[in-house]
Amino acid sequence: MNFAGEDRYSRQERFYGIGAEGQKKLAQAKVLIIGAGALGSACAETMVRSGAGKVTLVDRDYVEWSNLQRQNLFTEQDAAERIPKAVAAARRLRSVNSSVEVEGIVADITAEEIGLYTRGIDLILDAADNFEVRMIVNDIASRDGIPWIYGACTGSYGISMTIVPGQSACLHCLLDSVPAGGDTCDTAGIIGPAVQMTAAYQTAEALKWLSGNVSALRGTLVSFDLWTNRHSSVDTAKLKRADCPSCGAKRTYPYLSPDSHSRTAVLCGRDTVQIRPPSQVRLDLEEWERRLSAYGRAERNPYMLSLTLDRHRMAIFPDGRVLVHGTGDPAEARSLYHRYFG
Amino acid sequence: MKLYINGNETELDEACATLADLLSRPEWKERRMIVELNGMIVGRDDFGTVLLADGDRIELVHFVGGG
Numbered sequence: 011m012n013f014a015g016e017d018r019y020s021r022q023e024r025f026y027g028i029g030a031e032g033q034k035k036l037a038q039a040k041v042l043i044i045g046a047g048a049l050g051s052a053c054a055e056t057m058v059r060s061g062a063g064k065v066t067l068v069d070r071d072y073v074e075w076s077n078l079q080r081q082n083l084f085t086e087q088d089a090a091e092r093i094p095k096a097v098a099a100a101r102r103l104r105s106v107n108s109s110v111e112v113e114g115i116v117a118d119i120t121a122e123e124i125g126l127y128t129r130g131i132d133l134i135l136d137a138a139d140n141f142e143v144r145m146i147v148n149d150i151a152s153r154d155g156i157p158w159i160y161g162a163c164t165g166s167y168g169i170s171m172t173i174v175p176g177q178s179a180c181l182h183c184l185l186d187s188v189p190a191g192g193d194t195c196d197t198a199g200i201i202g203p204a205v206q207m208t209a210a211y212q213t214a215e216a217l218k219w220l221s222g223n224v225s226a227l228r229g230t231l232v233s234f235d236l237w238t239n240r241h242s243s244v245d246t247a248k249l250k251r252a253d254c255p256s257c258g259a260k261r262t263y264p265y266l267s268p269d270s271h272s273r274t275a276v277l278c279g280r281d282t283v284q285i286r287p288p289s290q291v292r293l294d295l296e297e298w299e300r301r302l303s304a305y306g307r308a309e310r311n312p313y314m315l316s317l318t319l320d321r322h323r324m325a326i327f328p329d330g331r332v333l334v335h336g337t338g339d340p341a342e343a344r345s346l347y348h349r350y351f352g
Numbered sequence: 353m354k355l356y357i358n359g360n361e362t363e364l365d366e367a368c369a370t371l372a373d374l375l376s377r378p379e380w381k382e383r384r385m386i387v388e389l390n391g392m393i394v395g396r397d398d399f400g401t402v403l404l405a406d407g408d409r410i411e412l413v414h415f416v417g418g419g
């Protein structure tokens with residue numbers, strides 16, 4: 011079946027900023043979305059519906075019930091079956107627009123591997139949930155000259171900025187180091203409209219860039235609070251630093267060096283710690299299900315293995331990553347990890 | 353002196369003289385900020401030397417990480 015009839019993009023082509031020419035450019039565009047959670051869902055849906063050529067999503071997590079309130083690509087069945095977000099999102103997106111090439115990759119973004127995903131990409135949409143990943147994105151974008159659009163939200167607040175290498179200040183110009191968990195964690199909860207608004211700012215900029223409307227880009231750091239009705243738009247051009255380690259004259263791309271990345275990450279507001287294996291591995295989940303079922307209830311789907319213990323639960327991925335649920339303490343998580351994985 | 357922080361009228365004692373002093377207050381301390389003073393952006397290196405004056409309008413934009 012082919013639903014890509016002539017009428018499909020008619021409303022977008024009628025829009026003065028895009029037109030048939032802009033639509034053609036969009037259809038050639040390859041977009042990478044970092045994260046397939048709330049922002050990733052919203053950004054991906056807009057890009058796929060609008061007819062981008064290819065959309066790739068990379069996400070390390072799986073769907074849980076607490077996601078459904080705001081992550082608009084997922085269903086109750088995805089949560090019940092603990093489907094990885096990248097898989098569930100790609101499935102849904104393909105059914106929304108079969109003429110777009112959609113790729114869903116279940117993986118963590120690391121300094122070593124991000125280059126695999128950014129090759130040939132025209133634009134990166136940031137839908138990550140932490141600054142460690144954003145700094146890696148910022149460095150590779152600067153190195154390879156790929157524009158990227160920072161977006162983040164918490165509570166009723168959201169913020170976004172478009173970073174064009176060689177022109178704008180970069181994220182490292184604005185932040186001299188990775189902010190500590192405290193001020194960026196989503197412990198404040200979040201409402202769906204804050205997600206949609208942030209994603210709207212991001213995808214509007216993406217449509218401008220990809221349809222060839224560079225002069226229409228906003229050029230400011232925008233932020234808003236939908237509960238207190240505040241809005242601000244700040245010109246950050248003057249914050250571009252000549253000595254920035256990521257985009258300055260003597261740039262070294264510090265976040266692309268492997269040792270800048272920690273193996274243990276506390277997932278914000280989730281009572282969960284992620285542990286990465288010390289080296290690249292490929293786990294046979296069936297074999298591990300057999301081994302681990304002696305210690306607790308082991309359940310497996312094609313993408314991950316879940317082990318329920320007395321006070322914790324572990325989600326084990328084929329790439330060797332383990333999410334330890336039920337603790338926010340990295341030391342406790344590591345000791346559990348070592349008990350079962352050596 | 354009277355300041356307008358993100359549109360809200362805020363009364364500050366005289367001890368709070370520079371931007372750095374303002375940003376060291378507990379409600380802002382742990383946050384990463386972009387600061388605009390009367391419509392002009394202020395670089396991080398200047399926080400300690402920029403003096404605040406009565407009637408200043410300050411826009412504080414803080415970074416968040418959630419997605």
Ligand SMILES: [Zn+2]
Nearest residue numbers: 180183254257
């Ligand atoms: Zn920079």
